Amino acid sequence: MKDITLGLVGVGRIGVMHAKNITALNPGLSNKGVNVRLRLTDVAADHARTVAMDLGAEYVESVAELIASGVDGLVIATGTGTHPELIRAGVDASIPVFCEKPVAMNVDEALPVLDYVLDNNGVVQIGHQRRFDAGYLEARRGFQAGELGWIHSVRAVTCDMTPPPVEFLATSGGLFRDCSVHDFDILRWLTGREIVEVYAKGSNNGDPAIGEVGDVDTALAVVTFDDGTVGTVSASRYNGAGHDVRLEIQGSNKSVMVGLDGQSAMVSAEPGVMFPAGEPHRTFAERFDQAYRSEMAAFVELILGERENPCTPEDAVAASRVADAAQESLVTGAPVRVALAVKL
Numbered sequence: 001m002k003d004i005t006l007g008l009v010g011v012g013r014i015g016v017m018h019a020k021n022i023t024a025l026n027p028g029l030s031n032k033g034v035n036v037r038l039r040l041t042d043v044a045a046d047h048a049r050t051v052a053m054d055l056g057a058e059y060v061e062s063v064a065e066l067i068a069s070g071v072d073g074l075v076i077a078t079g080t081g082t083h084p085e086l087i088r089a090g091v092d093a094s095i096p097v098f099c100e101k102p103v104a105m106n107v108d109e110a111l112p113v114l115d116y117v118l119d120n121n122g123v124v125q126i127g128h129q130r131r132f133d134a135g136y137l138e139a140r141r142g143f144q145a146g147e148l149g150w151i152h153s154v155r156a157v158t159c160d161m162t163p164p165p166v167e168f169l170a171t172s173g174g175l176f177r178d179c180s181v182h183d184f185d186i187l188r189w190l191t192g193r194e195i196v197e198v199y200a201k202g203s204n205n206g207d208p209a210i211g212e213v214g215d216v217d218t219a220l221a222v223v224t225f226d227d228g229t230v231g232t233v234s235a236s237r238y239n240g241a242g243h244d245v246r247l248e249i250q251g252s253n254k255s256v257m258v259g260l261d262g263q264s265a266m267v268s269a270e271p272g273v274m275f276p277a278g279e280p281h282r283t284f285a286e287r288f289d290q291a292y293r294s295e296m297a298a299f300v301e302l303i304l305g306e307r308e309n310p311c312t313p314e315d316a317v318a319a320s321r322v323a324d325a326a327q328e329s330l331v332t333g334a335p336v337r338v339a340l341a342v343k344l
Contacts, residue, residue, distance in 0.1 A: 001035050004300060007071035008040040009063055009086060011051045014100060015042070015077035017285055021296045022075070023055045028297065036300060041066050067093045073303045074098070075296075080105055081171065084113045087313075091122035098299045100127040102181060102320050103313050105173050107339075110317050117313055125299055125309055126316035128185045130245075132294040135258035139249055140190045148251030151191060154231035155248040156183035159239035159265070161282050163210065163217060170213040176200065176221065176326035179235040184326075185311075185319035186247065187223070187231065195322045197224040197337050200329040206238045221326045226340075233326075241265040242280025243287050259287075 006022055008015060025036045038057035042048035045061070052059035060066050067074065067089060074090040076083060076099040084104050090097035103126065104110040117124050130136050142148055158179045163169070172178040184195060202216030210217050218236040225231070242265030247258040260266075262278040281287040301307040318340075325336040 001033055003035050003037060004073070004303060005037045005039055005069075005071045006073050006075055006300075007066040007069070008038060008057075008075045008077060009042070009066065010076065010078035011040060011042045011044070011048050012077065013285075015040075016051055017292060018075055018077050018296060019051060019055055019057065021293050023057065024293070025297060025300060029300065032304075034300070034304070039066060039069060039071060063089065067095070071095060073299060075299070076100060079171070080173065084109065087113055087122075087124055088116055091117055091120050091124070096123040096125070096299070096303050098125045098127065098296070101185075101316055102126075102173075102177065102323075103316050106177070107317060107320050107324050110313075110320060114313050114317055123302065123309065124313050125302055126311045126313055127295065128182060128189075128311045128316065128319070129288050129291040129295045130182055130186045131189055131291075131311055132298065133258070133288060133291040135261075136186055136190065136247065139247065139256050139258050142254070142256060143190060143249065143251070147254055148249060148256065149253030151229055151249060151251050153248075153250040154187060154191075154229070155246075156180075156187060156231065156233045157235075157244060157246045157259075158183055159234075159236040159244040160284070161239055161241075161243050161265075163207065163237035166207065166209045166213055169210055169215045172215070173323075174215055174327045174330070175202065175217070175219050175235050175237070176330065177320070177323040180219070180221065180233050180326065181319050181323040183233045183235075183247070184223075184322040185315065187225075187233075188318060188322075189315070190247075190249075191225065191229075193225045193227055193229070194318075194340055195223045195338055196226045196340065197335055198222070198322060198325045198329050199335040200326045201333075202330050210237070216330065219326075219330060221329070223322070239265060241267075243283050244280075245284070245287055 200221040202219035204211040206217040244265040265280040329336040
């Protein structure tokens with residue numbers, strides 16, 4: 001049996017989720033002769049100790065101690081502002097790194113990190129979990145197989161049921177960078193095309209404090225791809241019906257929708273239509289539970305050398321370029337061309 005030890009930095013909401021998923025990996029990896037162990041740290045020491053105890057993991061005092069302990073991979077689930085330093089630390093230790101999106105607060109801050117990773121032959125997987133979701137995978141397969149024909153329209157939606165704390169929003173970089181960057185990434189990944197222009201509008205009809213920290217609670221972006229195809233990307237913090245993540249792809253031969261399942265937050269107004277029958281998802285963690293599990297399993301496979309990197313820093317920076325352009329358009333009120341530097 002081969003032991004793989006993952007070091008996790010950050011045990012906030014998403015960090016705890018990753019910790020649970022890591023400790024649940026072993027039944028599925030046993031047939032590969034692999035046993036995964038978890039070692040974690042956080043500046044909130046008491047909370048981190050409790051999480052470690054509850055999951056049968058090991059707590060260590062600091063990031064430096066975590067890396068020095070000889071972990072086989074580093075999982076970063078801390079605030080965005082800490083990502084560049086922690087990515088560099090993992091690369092310096094010559095261990096594969098998994099980092100929640102984005103690489104940095106914006107593209108200008110991310111580019112030096114990308115250069116550092118490339119110059120030092122680092123292996124860094126960025127956490128865009130939708131690439132592992134069954135619906136998105138099937139839509140991509142159908143498009144690549146020619147079943148949809150050529151795409152004439154796309155509509156991507158990401159709506160939270162309730163907004164996160166205003167304190168988080170004050171440092172999130174804005175709705176497009178925080179939420180819609182997932183849509184921008186998945187549109188590039190699914191279509192194989194670049195978004196070259198964005199025109200965005202936003203509104204604030206919820207908590208005034210969101211506007212006071214420079215964000216909007218609802219926004220819409222019209223995107224244009226490099227082949228002229230158009231689409232929309234919309235997001236909201238106030239979708240009381242439930243957590244709503246969908247993607248409509250309309251092709252010349254066939255149209256498909258990701259996220260139209262029995263727990264959809266969107267219901268029909270047509271008489272007699274009872275679908276969907278299930279309770280809507282309430283959070284992103286519920287909606288993408290299996291995708292997050294598959295994403296972490298993929299990171300272990302990356303460490304073992306069994307697969308290619310499923311989401312590189314270059315991919316993440318390309319999506320962030322679009323998000324930055326959307327935020328700029330939101331402020332200026334004008335269409336913004338996307339500076340393209342990375343190809344799929």
